[in-house]
Amino acid sequence: MESNIFILGGYGQFVWPAFIFTFSICLTLYLRTSKQLQKQEKIYFAEHKELHIEKIKTFKEPKGIQEAFSTN
Numbered sequence: 001m002e003s004n005i006f007i008l009g010g011y012g013q014f015v016w017p018a019f020i021f022t023f024s025i026c027l028t029l030y031l032r033t034s035k036q037l038q039k040q041e042k043i044y045f046a047e048h049k050e051l052h053i054e055k056i057k058t059f060k061e062p063k064g065i066q067e068a069f070s071t072n
Contacts (some may be wrong), residue, residue, distance in 0.1 A: 008015050
């Protein structure tokens, strides 16, 4: 494997540290955000133990209405 890939035309000494710095900052932000999300979810679910679920009543339409709208 050629070392020119890592040297990047003489600019590798500037590019690779910048890449490593950017990657580490993004990884740190992701991990901190994930940890905060889990903490906030625990707080939310502690306050709202039961979700208020409303059941939707369904009803059967009379045959006459269904037949009136059918195209057969």
